[in-house]
Amino acid sequence: MEHWGCPWSRDEDGHVSVRAFGGMSVKRTVYAADKTGFFMLHTLYQNSLKYDNLTFYDEWFATSLIVDGKRTHGITAINIKNGSFGALHSRVVIIATGGAGQVYQFTTNAQIKTGDGMAMALRGGVALKDMEFVQFHPTALPGTGILMTEASRGEGGYLVNKDGERFLKRYLPGKMELGPRDILSRSIMTEFREGRGFEGKYGNYVHLDLRHLGKETIDTKLPFVRELAKEYVGIDPVYEPIPVRPAVHYMMGGVNTDINTQTSLEGLYAVGEVACVSLNGANRLGSNSLSECLVFGAVAGREAAKKAKKLAKPSTEVIAKSVAREEKRVYDGILKNETGSESIADIRNDLRRTMEENVGIFREEKKLKTAADEVKQFRKRWGNVRVEDKNSVFNTNLTAALELDFLIDIANSVVRSALERTESRGSHYRNDYPKRDDTNFLKHSLVFYEKDKLRVDYLPVTITKWQPAERVY
Amino acid sequence: MDKEVRTYEYKPSKTWWLGNRRYALYMVRELSGFAVALYGFIFLAQLFTLTQGPIAYESLLRVLLSPAGILLSAILLVFAVFHSLTWFDLTAKVQPPSMRGKPVPRKLVVTGTIMIWLFISYFVAVFIFRVG
Amino acid sequence: MASQKTIKIRVKRYIPEKAEEPFYSEYDVPYSEDMVVLDALNYIKDNLDGSLSFRWSCRMGVCGSCSANVDGKPKLTCSSFLKESKGDSILVEPLSHFRTIKDLVVEIDVFVKKLKSIKPWIIRNEEKPIADGEYLQTPEQRDLIKQTSMCINCMLCYEACPVFDMDNDFIGPAAAAISYRSVMDSRDDGAKERLDILTSKHGVWDCTYIGECSVVCPKAVDPALAIQKLKAMGGISIIKSLLPKKK
Numbered sequence: 001m002e003h004w005g006c007p008w009s010r011d012e013d014g015h016v017s018v019r020a021f022g023g024m025s026v027k028r029t030v031y032a033a034d035k036t037g038f039f040m041l042h043t044l045y046q047n048s049l050k051y052d053n054l055t056f057y058d059e060w061f062a063t064s065l066i067v068d069g070k071r072t073h074g075i076t077a078i079n080i081k082n083g084s085f086g087a088l089h090s091r092v093v094i095i096a097t098g099g100a101g102q103v104y105q106f107t108t109n110a111q112i113k114t115g116d117g118m119a120m121a122l123r124g125g126v127a128l129k130d131m132e133f134v135q136f137h138p139t140a141l142p143g144t145g146i147l148m149t150e151a152s153r154g155e156g157g158y159l160v161n162k163d164g165e166r167f168l169k170r171y172l173p174g175k176m177e178l179g180p181r182d183i184l185s186r187s188i189m190t191e192f193r194e195g196r197g198f199e200g201k202y203g204n205y206v207h208l209d210l211r212h213l214g215k216e217t218i219d220t221k222l223p224f225v226r227e228l229a230k231e232y233v234g235i236d237p238v239y240e241p242i243p244v245r246p247a248v249h250y251m252m253g254g255v256n257t258d259i260n261t262q263t264s265l266e267g268l269y270a271v272g273e274v275a276c277v278s279l280n281g282a283n284r285l286g287s288n289s290l291s292e293c294l295v296f297g298a299v300a301g302r303e304a305a306k307k308a309k310k311l312a313k314p315s316t317e318v319i320a321k322s323v324a325r326e327e328k329r330v331y332d333g334i335l336k337n338e339t340g341s342e343s344i345a346d347i348r349n350d351l352r353r354t355m356e357e358n359v360g361i362f363r364e365e366k367k368l369k370t371a372a373d374e375v376k377q378f379r380k381r382w383g384n385v386r387v388e389d390k391n392s393v394f395n396t397n398l399t400a401a402l403e404l405d406f407l408i409d410i411a412n413s414v415v416r417s418a419l420e421r422t423e424s425r426g427s428h429y430r431n432d433y434p435k436r437d438d439t440n441f442l443k444h445s446l447v448f449y450e451k452d453k454l455r456v457d458y459l460p461v462t463i464t465k466w467q468p469a470e471r472v473y
Numbered sequence: 474m475d476k477e478v479r480t481y482e483y484k485p486s487k488t489w490w491l492g493n494r495r496y497a498l499y500m501v502r503e504l505s506g507f508a509v510a511l512y513g514f515i516f517l518a519q520l521f522t523l524t525q526g527p528i529a530y531e532s533l534l535r536v537l538l539s540p541a542g543i544l545l546s547a548i549l550l551v552f553a554v555f556h557s558l559t560w561f562d563l564t565a566k567v568q569p570p571s572m573r574g575k576p577v578p579r580k581l582v583v584t585g586t587i588m589i590w591l592f593i594s595y596f597v598a599v600f601i602f603r604v605g
Numbered sequence: 606m607a608s609q610k611t612i613k614i615r616v617k618r619y620i621p622e623k624a625e626e627p628f629y630s631e632y633d634v635p636y637s638e639d640m641v642v643l644d645a646l647n648y649i650k651d652n653l654d655g656s657l658s659f660r661w662s663c664r665m666g667v668c669g670s671c672s673a674n675v676d677g678k679p680k681l682t683c684s685s686f687l688k689e690s691k692g693d694s695i696l697v698e699p700l701s702h703f704r705t706i707k708d709l710v711v712e713i714d715v716f717v718k719k720l721k722s723i724k725p726w727i728i729r730n731e732e733k734p735i736a737d738g739e740y741l742q743t744p745e746q747r748d749l750i751k752q753t754s755m756c757i758n759c760m761l762c763y764e765a766c767p768v769f770d771m772d773n774d775f776i777g778p779a780a781a782a783i784s785y786r787s788v789m790d791s792r793d794d795g796a797k798e799r800l801d802i803l804t805s806k807h808g809v810w811d812c813t814y815i816g817e818c819s820v821v822c823p824k825a826v827d828p829a830l831a832i833q834k835l836k837a838m839g840g841i842s843i844i845k846s847l848l849p850k851k852k
Binding site for chain 2: 626701815
Binding site: 058110224 | 620621622623639650651652654655656658659661662663664665666667668684706707708710717720721724725726727732733735738739740741742743744746747750751754757783787790792793
């Protein structure tokens with residue numbers, strides 16, 4: 001990435017700098033100011049323009065994977081610009097569609113993170129692994145959910161409650177603000193529960209205090225944090241602490257792949273947040289997601305290329321059948337449905353709210369069961385959804401309905417897996433089962449789509465070098 | 474799947490420069506170029522009449538020193554100064570001189586350039602009025 | 606319960622299947638202090654008119670998707686607060702320097718082409734093997750590319766540029782600024798190649814330094830200054846090429 005021009009922050013001697021991030025015993029996070037992801041994205045995109053053999057199908061909406069039991073043949077998609085429907089024929093498919101934070105009401109994720117790739121893989125016959133492990137990032141702005149990067153804590157920021165104390169000393173005195181995200185989020189929620197949180201328009205919050213870092217450090221190392229806080233909550237972190245609260249940020253779970261990003265379907269690969277190699281286990285450390293994209297992105301590319309040379313051409317019959325079926329489902333079933341009465345936004349808001357309330361940081365059987373029942377209702381309601389916009393050109397009403405369709409499957413996977421895992425592990429915490437249970441649950445959850453129902457199964461954890469031990473910080 | 478879509482194209486705006494204060498100021502700056510050119514032309518006319526003898530020169534001078542002539546000079550002076558100031562501002566930003574490795578702050582450069590300009594103008598004025 | 610304050614949002618629509626010309630739709634949207642235009646648009650789409658189409662993604666001013674004209678000014682709708690507007694009505698229109706596809710969605714291919722043409726990658730005379738480590742770059746050298754590397758490709762600068770309005774082939778502010786960033790990157794050896802592109806037809810010489818691009822840029826990239834600096838560099842480069850070469 002550096003050779004490709006990524007503007008990493010540098011030490012005086014010209015080498016790329018590293019800083020501390022949560023949960024690490026060694027400083028190993030390489031960074032580009034406080035917008036590492038942004039710079040990586042632009043570096044990758046700008047370099048991709050070098051290659052004339054790459055075709056970008058910008059603003060084509062994938063609706064399904066074309067599979068025939070054993071392998072993949074491509075995807076069906078809508079060309080959003082003109083509304084036409086068809087297929088992209090391909091020997092190999094790499095899914096890199098990211099996570100599904102939008103399934104929760106309060107998230108750092110952008111609008112497009114609706115878990116499309118995960119849901120498509122699930123429907124294509126591939127298992128989703130460890131879906132119950134949802135990461136709540138401890139420091140997001142109340143209301144918008146805009147992320148206040150972990151870098152602010154990496155540079156020395158404090159988390160302070162209503163009484164002005166750095167409350168983390170009661171939860172992890174060893175690491176304090178640089179503890180892992182799940183423990184921090186739980187600690188903050190506990191502070192709220194015990195009445196030591198501030199009260200605001202969007203509920204409780206605590207303070208992220210950067211004042212002691214000084215204007216120069218903030219402007220050099222955390223300029224974007226300062227910009228965002230000033231713009232969206234009217235706070236200048238140089239002079240005032242920032243209000244923050246936990247928000248859904250990352251899905252540790254996803255499409256089940258092996259260490260070479262290969263799924264159980266030949267020719268289908270998944271990489272990045274959408275996948276679950278299980279690199280990140282039950283709780284991801286900060287900055288590992290970006291590195292995962294680079295490392296496994298390269299692996300996926302190489303593996304897919306190798307496989308493409310070996311596989312036979314995609315079958316035009318299978319593709320034609322899939323296109324016909326999908327077209328009927330999407331256009332006759334959803335778009336042209338004149339009797340639909342359910343509002344897309346209403347179902348979506350209800351879904352997000354129930355996930356937030358019942359499948360949050362602290363879980364318990366009763367709430368999870370409520371969520372499971374409600375998700376069933378959402379699926380029913382979605383069957384009667386109304387797409388107001390009947391036009392072909394750039395119909396984002398239709399894509400919103402399709403995204404909601406995927407979201408319901410994702411929510412279902414998360415709830416079912418969470419219900420079945422009667423223990424606490426990493427980011428999955430059960431009030432009714434607060435201890436970790438290695439005897440019964442040292443295994444990955446798998447969710448399969450079978451005849452419109454979800455089946456939960458398990459996969460043993462592969463243990464190589466590091467033996468399971470107690471988490472102490 | 475590459476069906477054509479009828480997109481809508483707006484015609485380029487002919488009145489964009491009326492849009493805001495900055496655009497208006499930009500137009501003034503561009504027009505000031507004419508003022509500078511006109512001033513240069515008057516100066517060349519003066520030089521030319523000098524070669525034609527005292528009568529020709531005197532008659533041009535009478536025109537230039539008439540009330541209309543002085544008014545014109547005053548207007549051209551204002552535009553020329555405006556033009557020069559915007560130029561100093563730009564060069565200060567584009568090629569800031571550096572002192573001890575760090576670029577000199579823009580305000581300092583602009584002020585400095587204006588001071589040097591006034592300084593030279595003063596000496597030119599002294600030279601003209603003492604000798605002339 | 607106190608009555609909910611509302612605000613009128615007037616949106617310039619364009620639905621090619623329905624009409625040849627754009628038309629206006631007006632909506633009443635509940636108002637709150639911390640709402641941005643994007644929130645209002647989403648409210649309309651969710652509750653009042655599902656056919657309203659617009660691009661957005663990050664909602665925090667970093668993806669560059671949500672560009673539009675708000676009350677006649679090029680803005681990101683996610684960073685344009687309702688409370689900034691005077692009066693009780695806000696006008697939202699698509700970018701007019703690009704072809705409208707539908708409602709607020711415009712055709713951006715013209716920009717992607719420009720981006721590709723300036724070769725926004727590192728050009729090296731000699732590649733160093735990855736195993737030998739990174740190209741060294743001091744913090745001071747890194748600072749030279751700081752400002753112009755912030756471009757989010759939102760194209761608000763193209764909307765502000767009257768030259769681009771008259772000539773779509775003009776390389777434009779963002780592409781020039783990104784190319785300047787490449788030129789200034791101490792790891793890049795492609796300065797001559799880039800300046801050749803930038804000083805050719807439709808390059809930086811078309812810019813008349815109106816400067817509105819830098820005013821509307823939400824990331825303070827200052828593309829206007831980048832272009833003037835490129836003009837200076839280009840000029841010097843041309844003069845150098847005319848001088849007799851030293852033997």
